[in-house]
Amino acid sequence: MQIFICPFCGPRDEREFHFEREAGKIRPDTTKLVSDIGWSDYLNEQRNTKGAVREVWSHLPCHELFVMERNSLTMDVIYSTSRRGPVT
Amino acid sequence: MFQRYSAFSLFQQGLRSHRGWTSAWRTPLPKSTYDVIIIGGGGHGLATAYYLARNHGITNVAVIEKNWLGGGNTGRNTTVVRSNYFYPESVDLYELSVKLYEKLSRDINFNVMFSQRGMIVTAHSEPEMEMAARQVNAMRINGTDAELLDEAQFRKKVPIFNFRPDARFPVHGAILQKRGGTARHDAVAWAYARAADSAGVDIIQNCEVEDFIVENGKCVGVNTKLGEIRAGAVGVAAAGHSSDLLQKVDITLPLNSYTLQAFVSEPLKPVIDTVVYCPLTGAYVSQSDKGGLVIGGGLDRVPSYGQRGNLPMQEAVMSGLIEMVPLLSKVKLLRQWGGTVDVSPDSSPILGPTGMEGLYLNCGWGTGGFKAIPAGGYLFASILATGGHHDISKPFDLGRFITGKLIDEAAGAGIAH
Numbered sequence: 001m002q003i004f005i006c007p008f009c010g011p012r013d014e015r016e017f018h019f020e021r022e023a024g025k026i027r028p029d030t031t032k033l034v035s036d037i038g039w040s041d042y043l044n045e046q047r048n049t050k051g052a053v054r055e056v057w058s059h060l061p062c063h064e065l066f067v068m069e070r071n072s073l074t075m076d077v078i079y080s081t082s083r084r085g086p087v088t
Numbered sequence: 089m090f091q092r093y094s095a096f097s098l099f100q101q102g103l104r105s106h107r108g109w110t111s112a113w114r115t116p117l118p119k120s121t122y123d124v125i126i127i128g129g130g131g132h133g134l135a136t137a138y139y140l141a142r143n144h145g146i147t148n149v150a151v152i153e154k155n156w157l158g159g160g161n162t163g164r165n166t167t168v169v170r171s172n173y174f175y176p177e178s179v180d181l182y183e184l185s186v187k188l189y190e191k192l193s194r195d196i197n198f199n200v201m202f203s204q205r206g207m208i209v210t211a212h213s214e215p216e217m218e219m220a221a222r223q224v225n226a227m228r229i230n231g232t233d234a235e236l237l238d239e240a241q242f243r244k245k246v247p248i249f250n251f252r253p254d255a256r257f258p259v260h261g262a263i264l265q266k267r268g269g270t271a272r273h274d275a276v277a278w279a280y281a282r283a284a285d286s287a288g289v290d291i292i293q294n295c296e297v298e299d300f301i302v303e304n305g306k307c308v309g310v311n312t313k314l315g316e317i318r319a320g321a322v323g324v325a326a327a328g329h330s331s332d333l334l335q336k337v338d339i340t341l342p343l344n345s346y347t348l349q350a351f352v353s354e355p356l357k358p359v360i361d362t363v364v365y366c367p368l369t370g371a372y373v374s375q376s377d378k379g380g381l382v383i384g385g386g387l388d389r390v391p392s393y394g395q396r397g398n399l400p401m402q403e404a405v406m407s408g409l410i411e412m413v414p415l416l417s418k419v420k421l422l423r424q425w426g427g428t429v430d431v432s433p434d435s436s437p438i439l440g441p442t443g444m445e446g447l448y449l450n451c452g453w454g455t456g457g458f459k460a461i462p463a464g465g466y467l468f469a470s471i472l473a474t475g476g477h478h479d480i481s482k483p484f485d486l487g488r489f490i491t492g493k494l495i496d497e498a499a500g501a502g503i504a505h
Contacts, residue, residue: 001399002390015400019391036490044342044433044489048331050393072345073393 002075006059007066007082016060022047023054023067056083090286093197112278113285118292121318122150124472125310127297127333128325129153130162131273131458132450134280134291135465136325136472138196141287143466144473149289150319151281152312154296158277161327164395164427165458166350166384168363168374170207170268171232174223177483177495178436179230181463184480186232186267188462198279200271201377206362207268208237208245212257220263227265237262248359248413256411257368270363270374270382276461300337300447307337307446323448323472325464328393328428330451339442341451342433342489347388347426348455349397351405353419355379360413369408380422383409387431387455397426429455434494439467439481448472449486 002014028034028042047053050073057068057080069078091097091110101108124140126133129151140146153159169189171182188195189202211220220236227234242262243251249259281291292314301309301316309318326333328345356379365372370386385405388398402424410417431454432438438452450468453460467481477485488494 014390014398019389036492040342040490041340045340046331046342046344047335047340048343048345048391049335050329050332050345053391055391072391075390075392075394 002077004057004068004077005080006062006064007080008062008064009059012059012061018058018060020056020058020065023056052078093199112282113291116290116292118150118152118290118295118312118314118317120316121309122290123148123319124321124323125149125317125319126151126323126325126472127310128160128327129157129281129291129293130160130325130327131158131277131280131461132327132453132464132468133323133325134158134277134284135461136323136450136468137284137289137291137465138280138287139466139469140473141284141289143469146473147288149284150317151284151289151291152295152297152310152317153291153293156293157281157291158274161427161429161457162277162461163274164350164425165273166372166374166382167270167273167376167458168207168268168372168384169202169271169459170265170363171459172207172209172223172227172234172263172265172268173230173497174226175495175497176230178497179227179232180480181437181467181484182460183230183232184466185460185463188466189271190267192276192279192462196279196283198275198282200275200279202269202271204267204269205374206245207265208242208362208364209263210242210249210259210364210366210368211261211263212366212368213260217260220261224263233265233267235264235266237264245362246360246364248415249364250412250414252414257366268363270376273458276458280461280465297333302337302444305445307444321446321448321472321475323450323468324442325450325468327451327453327457328430330430330449332393334442334449337444337447339444341438341449341486343430343438343452344391345393345428345430347390347392347394347397348429349385349388349401349405349424349426351383351402351421352376352423353381353383353416354422356381356419359416364412366408366412369411371405371408371412373409373413381416381419387429388426393428395426395428397424429453429457431455433489434496435498436495437464437484438486439464440471440477440485441475442486
């Protein structure tokens with residue numbers, strides 16, 4: 001099994017984690033009119049990068065949401081950052 | 089150099105110790121200009137080249153492949169062919185494929201070993217049987233074949249299934265599509281390659297596309313390891329690598345690339361003569377002509393370009409298989425592998441223009457691209473030849489993600505693909 005790092009619990013088995021989405025996507029500002037393309041970009045478009053990626057994952061047992069940096073080609077896990085506090 | 093294959097030519101070659109066979113296709117160097125370039129020498133790319141020549145008379149075509157022919161998902165799938173979908177748009181598409189498969193070996197003089205041994209999806213409760221009846225009705229209304237089997241009929245078709253009283257998922261019945269089945273995956277790629285090559289198409293292997301040539305907002309060719317190649321139209325049939333390629337021209341696609349694994353066991357005496365999929369375990373199995381059990385399941389849950397699988401999914405698929413057919417528990421696996429599949433939000437493919445003039449897409453087949461090779465090629469050839477949609481490909485345009493007119497087969501058919 002691959003080991004992922006939960007910022008709260010530490011290194012754990014990959015089966016305890018759930019991929020949420022790519023990091024850095026901003027929900028459209030719904031106080032203004034959002035175009036169809038604007039919604040589609042947010043909901044459907046994916047960078048789907050081959051190589052270094054930043055993604056939002058959750059650790060199911062403790063519900064921690066965090067940003068994981070890893071490599072989608074080599075599957076190397078590089079770093080996990082807690083989302084508690086500002087994340088860009 | 090085109091040799092016609094037949095029982096007679098096989099006999100004749102047998103008398104000469106099979107020394108007279110020639111290469112099935114050429115290994116040309118790329119020309120500087122083509123009418124159409126297709127990126128990706130898998131089943132879809134090669135079929136597209138063949139149908140461009142056969143249906144549209146366009147033979148000044150190059151298929152550019154970064155590795156070897158059919159070495160991606162075409163050579164990594166579980167060879168299942170079926171059209172058991174829920175929505176009319178999907179049935180039209182996959183039914184075209186099954187119909188083309190039915191005639192393929194004869195049409196292009198290459199035995200692709202298409203065996204219509206039936207595709208069975210099990211149902212495990214009375215509510216599931218009602219949903220199965222709904223699925224059967226939808227398939228029949230949409231114009232393909234489907235039958236609802238009760239438990240006794242299913243038991244007769246698949247006697248090795250788990251009918252024990254303590255089964256975790258007792259079987260109540262199943263959906264059978266008789267015209268579904270399997271084909272020899274490599275043969276499909278080779279058959280299309282040979283037929284396209286004999287029509288004049290250049291198949292260029294080991295030639296990675298490095299960049300697109302864009303002039304005045306129009307795609308006019310590609311830069312490759314073997315230099316610049318120009319074309320009137322460029323078609324991308326690169327499956328899991330589509331996002332990575334199109335990112336070179338700043339086009340983002342609604343795709344996630346995941347690993348899908350498959351497994352083959354040691355060869356056994358015949359134990360199953362159909363394809364069985366159990367939605368509850370997520371595993372499915374058929375038996376190849378060599379006797380190996382061909383086993384598949386769901387996606388690895390980690391987005392990946394790794395072309396190798398992770399252990400949790402191997403465990404899930406194997407335990408699913410053992411639950412379905414406990415007597416296989418002592419069987420040993422011979423091989424395991426993974427392919428990079430391109431999954432769209434509605435689990436349906438994307439066919440058509442990219443928004444950039446001269447650049448077209450055939451992707452998003454997710455875990456079910458193999459069954460769609462003839463239809464994907466047929467429709468993509470039509471799109472590349474005319475610059476517009478075929479009636480069957482129109483619903484699968486990229487624009488559906490903006491209009492919201494999705495074809496959500498993951499929800500509709502409830503079948504992993």
